[in-house]
Amino acid sequence: MPANGRAVSIHDLAECKRHGRRFAVVTAYDYTTARILDAAAIPVLLVGDSLGMLMLGYPSTLPVSMEEMLHHARAVARGAPTRLLVGDMPFDAYHASDAEAVHNAAAFLKAGMNAVKVEGGGRIVALVRLLVERGIPVMGHLGLTPQFVNALGGMRVQGRSGEDRRRILDDALALQDAGAFSLVLEGVPRDLAAEVTAALRIPTIGIGAGPDCDAQVLVVHDLLGLTQDPMPKFVRSYGSLGDQAKEALTAFATDVAAGSFPDDAHSYH
């Protein structure tokens, strides 16, 4: 990855794959967090539609609109302008027509993103080809694709049967051929992720897909322990910021109630 302040590009990710160098991807939804992720030298930030649950309190990613995504994308772009920024196309932004999909993907680039992510294989492959032809880099996403939660019958690991494995591998190869520059593999068995990773020239980015992918992505709230919700098996929390925040806020309220904040040192004279 560039160490001289140069912006991270999709070619840097291709280099990582060629040289067997793993890299981290983290979701980002706001300016302040983007600055922290930038300072931590996280090369790729994903403005994921998971912001629907984490920032907006929706029950799933399905209600998230383009307008909401762009609002958060612009904030992240202001916070980490030299990282590779990927905007997640929300559920209803790319299925109605190619024209609408191109328009919405272009809106992400205008908002400061460098690429977009779309979920699924099959008929999505043709859309990926179209977007890439229009100069819009695309990250694919296969396996447990949350926008398909109703069709999948719940948030469950994908690719356990022989037929499913074959389909995921075929879709992965088709997305690569269509020009996708990387591929998220979510909620698939470790050995399938390893097989797909070995079969592709483009980097795979795992989440709940085991350690054999070329990169790993986690949701920033999960990674930092910001939420009090039970974590899925594949998450490792590297902090407990939620507990720390609760402690700090309780201490503030206690000091205010006791009259010990503000004290003279925090007052103007």
Ligand code: KIV
């Ligand atoms: O929306 C999101 O956060 C994602 C990642 C978890 C891959 O799609």
